[in-house]
Amino acid sequence: MTTLAARVGALAETTALPDPGPIADGEARFLVEHFALTANNVTYAVHGEDFAYWRFFPAPEGHGIVPVWGFARVNESKADGISVGQRFFGYWPMGAVAVLTPVQVSAHGFTDGAAHRSGLPPFYNRYNPASPAWGDEALQCLFRPLYATSFLIDCLVASRPVDTLLLSSASSKTALGVAQAAKGRQFVVGLTSPANRDFCEKIGYYDQVLSYNEIASVAGETIAFVDFSGNGGVRSGVHTLLGERLKESHIVGDTHWESPNTNELPGPVPQLFFAPTVAQDRVAEWGPAGFEQRLGEAWGRFAATSSWLRVERVTGDAAVAKAWAELVDGRIDPAVGIVAAL
Ligand SMILES: NC(=O)c1ccc[n+]([C@@H]2O[C@H](COP(=O)([O-])OP(=O)(O)OC[C@H]3O[C@@H](n4cnc5c(N)ncnc54)[C@H](OP(=O)(O)O)[C@@H]3O)[C@@H](O)[C@H]2O)c1
Incomplete structure (x- = not known):
């Protein structure tokens, strides 16, 4: 029943932590x-301190438990409304077992009310019943x-009044989702590393694919840059070489x-993308049901094109630790x- 904790300052190194022990009243144990x-999980770890991602699952001093998205099943419960055998999708520790304190339990799921999670974004504290609505579970994870x-x-x-979107780390899953959705509406340019250029071209979501050293060749007259890379050299190249465009x-x-x-960049001041704010605006305009419907339809269109994806199952402590280090x-x-399991 291992949980893997990454070493702060040497994130590729992991230590196996023992089982959390017996549960208390109000808690439930999930497998x-x-x-x-x-890479999103690596970003959580890189920003474990400054964005508080280490607070979700407390670890011994000098270590951090990396949060992961996936499915878990209740195997013991002392929490009202939570029964053995129920399955949930949500934010779990990179481990085989999690002990949570379910509150606000309803047919739509629950919130982890553990004291160490108070004040953290509600989006991450919420657990939804497992449902086939998003399709195959590996794809959902x-x-x-x-x-x-x-x-x-x-x-x-x-x-936005721009004719072109420029996405860095164009081969990342999050960028690919944007590119597929935007293609045809705006000209979509992907910036990627030389090794991933071929992949980005063949997938067909981008109108133009360039390597990081070809920023000056970006087409388009009015451009919005969406930076997934966090690479100062790339960001500075985009702001300098594209000038007024x-x-x-x-x-x-x-x-x-x-x-x-x-x-310190010329041109427009970079804005930190904050998903909850954009979501709030959309929900205010479309209503919760309208938002879910539009998201579901967009997901359906993307999922229908996802035959390029090869799911690789990684099982057991050693294999998961190796996959994490890579x-x-x-x-x-x-x-x-x-898709991993410990
Ligand atoms: N703000 C938010 O709400 C939010 C939400 C979701 C995701 N994100 C962020 O979006 C980014 C992409 O996440 P993802 O899970 O979609 O990624 P992913 O699919 O795992 O992306 C893999 C790609 O990222 C680049 N990459 C990953 N690690 C790298 C490294 N160590 N050195 C150089 N390049 C590396 C490479 O792309 P290239 O060769 O094309 O550069 C690689 O092909 C993450 O930083 C994630 O945290 C943010």
């Missing part, structure tokens, strides 16, 4: 059945939170987390989706 590992972000980014940029700049990710970053080192095949 984590499977979860995705993508890999894409459900990422595609929701892609959809919200697409909602944001769709209304760059109209806005959005910061979403930090895949190139080992590259130094910079905020992810931290940036050894990622963008065509592969890792």
Whole structure:
């Protein structure tokens, strides 16, 4: 019943933590059945301190438990309304077992009311009943939170007066979701590393694919940059080389987390993309049901094109620790989706 904790300052190194022990009144024990590992999880770890991602699942001093998205089943419960055998989708520790304190329990799920999670964004504290509505569970683990972000980014940029979207880390799943949704409405340019250029071209979501050293060749007269890379050199290249054509700049990710970053840039001031704000605006305009319907339809269109994805199952402590270390080192095949179980 292992939980893997990453070493702060040497994230690729993991330590196996023992079982959390007996549960108390109000708590439930969940067996984590499977979860995705993508660069997004590395970003959680990189920003464990400054964005409080280490607070979700407290770890011994000098370590952090990486949050992951996936499915878990209740195997013991002392929480009202939570029964053994129920399954939920949500935010779990990178481990085999999780002890949560379910509150606000209803047919629509529950919130983890553990004291250490108070004040953290509600989106991450909420657990939804397992449902086939998003399709295959491996696809849900890999894409459900990422595609929701892609959809919200697409909602944001769709209304902007720009003819071109420029996406860095174009081979990442979150960028691919944006590109697929936006293609045909705006000209979509992907910036990627030389090794992933072929993949980005063949997938067909981009109108133009360039390597990071070809920024000057970006087409388009009015451009919005959406940065998934967090790479200071790339960001600075985009702001400098595109000059007046760059109209806005959005910061979403930090895949190139080992590259130094910079905020001293010419042109538009980069805006930190904050999904809950965009979601609130959309829900206010469309209503909760209208929002869910539009998200579901967009997801359906994306999922219908996802035959390029190869799901790779990784099972057991050693194999998951190795997959995590490779992810931290940036050894990622963008065509592969890792679904892990401990
Ligand atoms: N703000 C939000 O709400 C939000 C929500 C979802 C995701 N995100 C962020 O979006 C980013 C993408 O996440 P994802 O899960 O979609 O990624 P993913 O599919 O796992 O992306 C893999 C790609 O990221 C780049 N990459 C990953 N690690 C790297 C490394 N160490 N060095 C250099 N390049 C590396 C490579 O792309 P290239 O070769 O094309 O650069 C690689 O093909 C993450 O930073 C994530 O946190 C943010």
